[in-house]
Amino acid sequence: MNYIGIDIGGTNLKAGLVDEMGNLLATKKIKVSQISDNDSLVWTLVSLIQDLCQATDVPIGQIASVGVGVPGTVEIHSGAILYTCNLPLQNVPLRKLFHRYLPMPLLIENDANCAALAEYHVGAGRESKRFITITLGTGIGGGIIHNGKIYHGANGMAGEVGHMSIEMGGEPCPCGRRGCWERYASATALKRLTSRVLAEHPDSILRTVVDENAGHVSGQSAFIAARRGDPVGQSICHTYIAYLADGIANLINLFQPDTLAIGGGVSNEEDKSLLLPLRREVERLTIPCSEDKRTKIVKVELGNQAGIIGAALLGKKKRV
Numbered sequence: 001m002n003y004i005g006i007d008i009g010g011t012n013l014k015a016g017l018v019d020e021m022g023n024l025l026a027t028k029k030i031k032v033s034q035i036s037d038n039d040s041l042v043w044t045l046v047s048l049i050q051d052l053c054q055a056t057d058v059p060i061g062q063i064a065s066v067g068v069g070v071p072g073t074v075e076i077h078s079g080a081i082l083y084t085c086n087l088p089l090q091n092v093p094l095r096k097l098f099h100r101y102l103p104m105p106l107l108i109e110n111d112a113n114c115a116a117l118a119e120y121h122v123g124a125g126r127e128s129k130r131f132i133t134i135t136l137g138t139g140i141g142g143g144i145i146h147n148g149k150i151y152h153g154a155n156g157m158a159g160e161v162g163h164m165s166i167e168m169g170g171e172p173c174p175c176g177r178r179g180c181w182e183r184y185a186s187a188t189a190l191k192r193l194t195s196r197v198l199a200e201h202p203d204s205i206l207r208t209v210v211d212e213n214a215g216h217v218s219g220q221s222a223f224i225a226a227r228r229g230d231p232v233g234q235s236i237c238h239t240y241i242a243y244l245a246d247g248i249a250n251l252i253n254l255f256q257p258d259t260l261a262i263g264g265g266v267s268n269e270e271d272k273s274l275l276l277p278l279r280r281e282v283e284r285l286t287i288p289c290s291e292d293k294r295t296k297i298v299k300v301e302l303g304n305q306a307g308i309i310g311a312a313l314l315g316k317k318k319r320v
Contacts, residue, residue, distance in 0.1 A: 001064035004049055005312030007111060008032065008070050010087065010138075015048040016305070017056055018312035022122035024305055026056045032087065041089070042097040049102065065105040065315025068094065069114035069307045073157055079108045107314040112159060113150045114310030115300075116143025119261055121313055123301040128258035132251055133300060134161060136264030140182040140247070144255065162186065166246045184243040187219045187266050190236075194222045197236050205230030219266050223273050241278050248278070249285035252295045263300035275299065 002025070006015045014029040028048050035041045045068070053060045072084030079095025095106045109117075116125075116133040125131035125145065135141040142161030144151040151158050162182030163175050170179025183189055195217045198206055206225040210217055222240070225233025248260060266274070279297050286295075302309060 002058055002062055003064055003312040003315050004052060004066045005114070005308040005310065005314075006045060006048065006066065006068045007114065007307035007311055008068065008087070008089075009111070009307075010071065013044065013048075014308055015045075015052060016308035016312065017052045017058065018309055020316070022118070022309055022313060024309060026052055027308065028052055028055070038089075038092050038097060041092070042094070042101065045098060046101045060102075060104075063104055065107060066098075066102075067107045067109065067114070067311035067314035069109055069111035069311040071111045074108045074110055076108060076152070076156060079106055081108065105315055107311075109150070109311065109314055110143075110159065111307050111311075112141035113143045113152075114314070115141070115263065115302075115306035116145055116159075116310065117150060117313055118302055118306040118308075118310030119263075119300055120145045120148075122309065123306065124261040124298050125259050130255065130257040130259075132161075132255060132257045132260045134248070134251075134260070134262055135300075136185065136187050136244075136262065136266040138186060138188050140186050142251075144257075146255075161247065161251060164247065164250060166243065166250070181243075181247040185240065185247055187264055189243070190219045190222070190240050190266060191217050193240060194236055197222075197232060201232045204232040206232045206236075209233070220269070223269050226273065237273065238277075241274065241281060245278055245281035245285060248297065249282050252282065252286045257295055259296045259298060261298050261300045263303070263306070267299050 003018045004015060005018055011032060012029045013032050014027060016027040017025045019025055028051050035044055070081050070084060073082040075082055081089045081092040081094055083090050094108055098106045119125045119133050120131045129147055131145040133143045140162030142159045144159050163180045165177060165179040166181050167179030171183040172178050173180035173183050205228050209221050209225045222233045222236035226237045282297060
């Protein structure tokens with residue numbers, strides 16, 4: 001049988017056809033801005049499913065299930081979208097609406113949990129029993145797998161790792177708290193830190209790096225400057241890695257996973273610039289244990305495909 005996974009993002013809605021082994025056979029995507037209401041959302045899902053089947057010559061009757069990853073809070077048992085922060089989707093009875101058009105099973109899950117599920121089964125966590133992913137983007141997303149199952153907590157909202165406070169009375173966060181981890185260790189936070197330090201050191205190599213990129217500060221700017229020997233860039237990287245390690249150490253001390261995988265654009269940095277110093281700092285901050293029992297900190301393997309694959313695997317794994 002085949003499975004379809006749909007990843008609803010802030011900009012694009014992506015769908016993919018996945019086989020029994022978790023291989024992605026075909027993908028389609030549209031702009032989320034084309035979706036104006038609940039009906040248009042459901043009809044878009046149906047159209048994408050039909051397009052994927054037509055593109056791969058797979059009869060729609062051979063689709064075992066459809067999984068949908070949502071950037072927000074969902075009710076997995078009823079198949080409803082409860083709330084999304086950046087999209088106008090609230091209290092949407094998605095499964096009920098979907099079944100007006102297609103009778104196949106539809107499962108729904110938080111998008112970060114979908115990505116974690118995909119990495120657990122066919123990516124960086126496939127040899128683990130306890131596994132955590134974090135994604136460094138606009139915020140910090142997280143997914144927790146325990147003994148092969150997504151950890152949802154009592155109310156389905158577990159895994160909001162970006163909103164643990166690491167700085168009492170720190171920077172305000174849109175969630176209403178102060179000092180949230182994602183205000184210091186997300187890709188957005190890195191750019192903000194880089195811009196602030198750049199303004200204080202206008203004659204640095206970092207300034208040259210930014211000018212070479214048409215004045216645009218990216219998550220790579222400080223790392224590029226650091227590799228060129230710039231003490232300003234090196235200082236930014238050191239500060240950023242310290243913040244990143246602080247939150248990762250908290251997760252490890254709480255859950256002691258076999259493996260923790262890092263995703264997002266920042267994770268593409270060279271190991272010697274990011275992963276190796278991060279591992280050293282996390283080791284310093286976590287409860288000591290023998291090396292063979294220490295959490296392995298690695299990079300994700302599936303990249304932007306993880307959300308689609310994980311959503312598709314929801315049906316194959318029979319509600320994990």
